[in-house]
Amino acid sequence: YAEVGKMATDDYVGFTFFVGCMAMMAASAFFFLSMNTFDKKWRTSILVSGLITFIAAVHYWYMRDYWATYMESPTFFRYVDWVLTVPLMCVEFYLILRVAGAKKSLMWKLIFLSVVMLVTGYFGEAVYTTGTGPALWGFISGVAYFAIVYIIWFGEAKKLAEQAGGAVLAAHKTLCWFVLVGWAIYPLGYMAGTEGWYSFVGELGLNMDVIYNIGDAINKIGFGLVVYGLAVAATSTSE
Amino acid sequence: YAEVGKMATDDYVGFTFFVGCMAMMAASAFFFLSMNTFDKKWRTSILVSGLITFIAAVHYWYMRDYWATYMESPTFFRYVDWVLTVPLMCVEFYLILRVAGAKKSLMWKLIFLSVVMLVTGYFGEAVYTTGTGPALWGFISGVAYFAIVYIIWFGEAKKLAEQAGGAVLAAHKTLCWFVLVGWAIYPLGYMAGTEGWYSFVGELGLNMDVIYNIGDAINKIGFGLVVYGLAVAATSTSE
Numbered sequence: 001y002a003e004v005g006k007m008a009t010d011d012y013v014g015f016t017f018f019v020g021c022m023a024m025m026a027a028s029a030f031f032f033l034s035m036n037t038f039d040k041k042w043r044t045s046i047l048v049s050g051l052i053t054f055i056a057a058v059h060y061w062y063m064r065d066y067w068a069t070y071m072e073s074p075t076f077f078r079y080v081d082w083v084l085t086v087p088l089m090c091v092e093f094y095l096i097l098r099v100a101g102a103k104k105s106l107m108w109k110l111i112f113l114s115v116v117m118l119v120t121g122y123f124g125e126a127v128y129t130t131g132t133g134p135a136l137w138g139f140i141s142g143v144a145y146f147a148i149v150y151i152i153w154f155g156e157a158k159k160l161a162e163q164a165g166g167a168v169l170a171a172h173k174t175l176c177w178f179v180l181v182g183w184a185i186y187p188l189g190y191m192a193g194t195e196g197w198y199s200f201v202g203e204l205g206l207n208m209d210v211i212y213n214i215g216d217a218i219n220k221i222g223f224g225l226v227v228y229g230l231a232v233a234a235t236s237t238s239e
Numbered sequence: 240y241a242e243v244g245k246m247a248t249d250d251y252v253g254f255t256f257f258v259g260c261m262a263m264m265a266a267s268a269f270f271f272l273s274m275n276t277f278d279k280k281w282r283t284s285i286l287v288s289g290l291i292t293f294i295a296a297v298h299y300w301y302m303r304d305y306w307a308t309y310m311e312s313p314t315f316f317r318y319v320d321w322v323l324t325v326p327l328m329c330v331e332f333y334l335i336l337r338v339a340g341a342k343k344s345l346m347w348k349l350i351f352l353s354v355v356m357l358v359t360g361y362f363g364e365a366v367y368t369t370g371t372g373p374a375l376w377g378f379i380s381g382v383a384y385f386a387i388v389y390i391i392w393f394g395e396a397k398k399l400a401e402q403a404g405g406a407v408l409a410a411h412k413t414l415c416w417f418v419l420v421g422w423a424i425y426p427l428g429y430m431a432g433t434e435g436w437y438s439f440v441g442e443l444g445l446n447m448d449v450i451y452n453i454g455d456a457i458n459k460i461g462f463g464l465v466v467y468g469l470a471v472a473a474t475s476t477s478e
């Protein structure tokens with residue numbers, strides 16, 4: 001048998017890492033195993049939902065152990081995870097809007113912005129961690145974030161969703177709220193975990209990793225469930 | 240929990256190994272789980288795409304840990320990986336062109352050349368690593384590489400693709416560009432990591448492993464996605 005480490009009973013950060021890891025594994029099994037019950041045209045979307053939680057499950061496995069070993073933020077793994085999963089969420093937006101004729105260029109635009117958001121965030125969190133570094137890089141990251149919000153709420157993506165109408169429009173709207181509110185959890189975590197004019201956030205006793213873990217559970221699993229719900233709605237009306 | 244090593248936050252080589260490993264795992268899940276949504280005649284091609292990324296996922300797992308432990312190029316594993324995946328890509332060319340009546344001899348010719356390319360490359364990178372060794376063996380490897388380029392761009396394979404026409408011809412063309420441009424990333428990495436008249440490449444600050452990792456992501460996943468796209472195109476038109 002493998003040796004199992006002890007977890008302190010009051011290690012709430014470690015607790016969220018463990019719960020998060022298992023939730024991601026279960027969600028992956030759910031999406032992967034249910035995909036074939038849907039119309040062909042929704043299968044890829046469900047599969048991508050499963051890939052997002054699967055990638056997260058693997059990284060949570062590491063992060064959990066990393067945390068248990070060093071009691072330190074696993075920043076490296078966190079960003080490896082995001083740099084794969086966030087672009088996949090952009091793919092998901094594109095897949096959903098394809099029925100309304102979305103072009104690949106929309107997908108690439110969103111992917112590009114999400115990579116800028118994450119690379120600059122990494123700089124602030126792991127490279128330029130002193131003085132004005134985190135605030136500055138976080139700000140640039142935030143600009144890219146708002147560009148994404150703009151495109152899906154008011155720009156090109158919005159127009160396509162309206163053309164599609166029905167269940168697609170409804171799902172798109174929900175996903176828009178995920179990006180505006182759900183994703184906003186992350187900058188909050190960043191403020192709790194880096195130093196800057198906003199250090200009062202960390203002083204409130206908020207922990208960066210707990211916040212990020214909650215954000216991930218909501219955004220990865222929740223996001224996937226919205227897509228799942230769309231496939232359910234669209235499959236039953238087309239029958 | 241298992242003990243996890245620390246990754247330096249500025250270890251960008253390690254970062255690409257981690258991202259690469261996870262991307263290969265996710266790509267394998269994607270190809271394996273989606274293969275049954277296609278016409279029977281495309282399933283083997285999608286399956287082979289999945290095998291290529293699956294083999295790579297396992298080797299990236301080793302290479303990642305090897306790099307994290309020794310901070311040295313995992314040349315051995317790299318070539319174990321290539322010697323399996325590159326011949327499988329040659330199989331892929333054959334599978335696609337089978338609809339136009341490709342013969343097995345074409346496949347074996349491509350496989351033979353790819354093995355020559357890799358064995359001689361290994362000699363230059365790991366065995367005769369001083370003096371004119373790397374340049375000489377790299378040159379021989381390059382000759383085999385151009386023989387492959389010739390066959391698929393202008394030779395037998397080209398003619399078959401033209402006979403097949405339609406989606407097959409389009410996919411073949413894209414794959415030809417992968418081989419000409421995507422595969423050319425590797426000799427660049429070789430030049431950055433071995434010594435020879437071309438040592439200025441390494442002095443530009445390019446890192447061999449980063450280049451190889453980028454090349455692998457593009458060529459293994461991208462190549463597979465082209466085949467996937469072909470299956471999508473061919474399946475919907477045949478319905």
Ligand SMILES: CC1=C(/C=C/C(C)=C/C=C/C(C)=C/C=O)C(C)(C)CCC1
Binds near residue numbers: 184186
């Ligand atoms: C704006 C902003 C950030 C945004 C991060 C986001 C929005 C991450 C989203 C992650 C998701 C959705 C993962 C789920 O798979 C950072 C990088 C913390 C840096 C500070 C500014």
Ligand SMILES: CC1=C(/C=C/C(C)=C/C=C/C(C)=C/C=O)C(C)(C)CCC1
Binds near residue numbers: 356357384423455458
């Ligand atoms: C020409 C040449 C090389 C070519 C390597 C290639 C083309 C590798 C392709 C690998 C692929 C496609 C892997 C993906 O699965 C070497 C050996 C670096 C040695 C230097 C000369």
